[in-house]
Amino acid sequence: MLANDRNLFRVFLITAAVFVSWIALLTRAAIEVPESNAAVNAAQRADGLAAWNQVYSVLTSPRCINCHTATNYPQQGDDRHRHFANVIRGAAGKGVPALNCVSCHQHTNADSTGVPGGPDWHLAPLSMRWQDMNDQPLSSAAVCRAVTDRSRNENMDGPALLKHHEEAALVLWAWNPGRRPDGTARTAPPLTHAEFVAATRRWVDAGTPCPKGR
């Protein structure tokens, strides 16, 4: 009987050890799963923010931001000076009667006279201003909030933003900006259009994360 009891006790101990080990493994696994998701989420967000920084570098380049002003006028040139000839925004962002954007800017670039052009040349709406009233670019966080706010961005979600960056005529113009009046080529944004679209796609795939801060 004693031998049987010892054997039973050994079996019990082994079973208990196996059970405890199994529980411990399960518990560890249970703890590790959310840690893994968090790590993935953090990595995805970091990648999305890195992609956004690339997008931001394009949006704040002169070819884009010159028509995303907060003021009553567009800008021009790489130094982003106020548009000459007393050009003003007008109610619809298309200038005013007798001085519309299309009074000079035709449907395509006029390289012989140095006037840039594209379909329906106009200013971005004030809801899409990416500058302050002193003509300084807003922070990355502020521009990101504006771009992702569907009450301000013509109700565009992530895929719509991607499509806008891929296809909108005046977006595409930035990579075909024509020649200045002196015949030299206008500066293009810091990324190629393909790189810009790829960065936008990464940012959208990551859930359009925005940097924290003002």
Place this chain on the structure above:
Amino acid sequence: MATFQLTVNGQRKEVDVDASTPLLWVLREDLKMTGTKYGCGISACGACTVHVDGVATRSCVVPVSLIGNRPIVTIEGVAQDPMGRKVQDAWVEKDVVQCGYCQSGQIMSAVALLKANPKPTDQNIEESMGGNLCRCATYVRIREAIKSASQQLT
């Protein structure tokens, strides 16, 4: 060189010019319509303003190749339009002109303004006419003439 068919003041015209030639020089040199003036050549002064498909357009910076089939109206033809006639009459009534060099552009811009906004405020006038420069500084009389023409529209 290329051939372009233009409609100017209701008449069909054919010109054989370099595609990059600004509309201003096609009007003045090829069609001998010298009412439209060359001022700055960079769209900064408004002396070259004509209407292209009803839009006040700076003809000195628009290559003729970009006009397409849009109709053109110049100072020579603007009086064919009742609004244009009223504005020109108001210009005479208020004796706006001093040296006169910029005035064809001023009138073309004023007509475009009144067609879009028959009852412009002083601010509307200043904004819309702000791109038309006058070295004789006839701005006060220009504003009076626009208001006079506006009153005659009722």
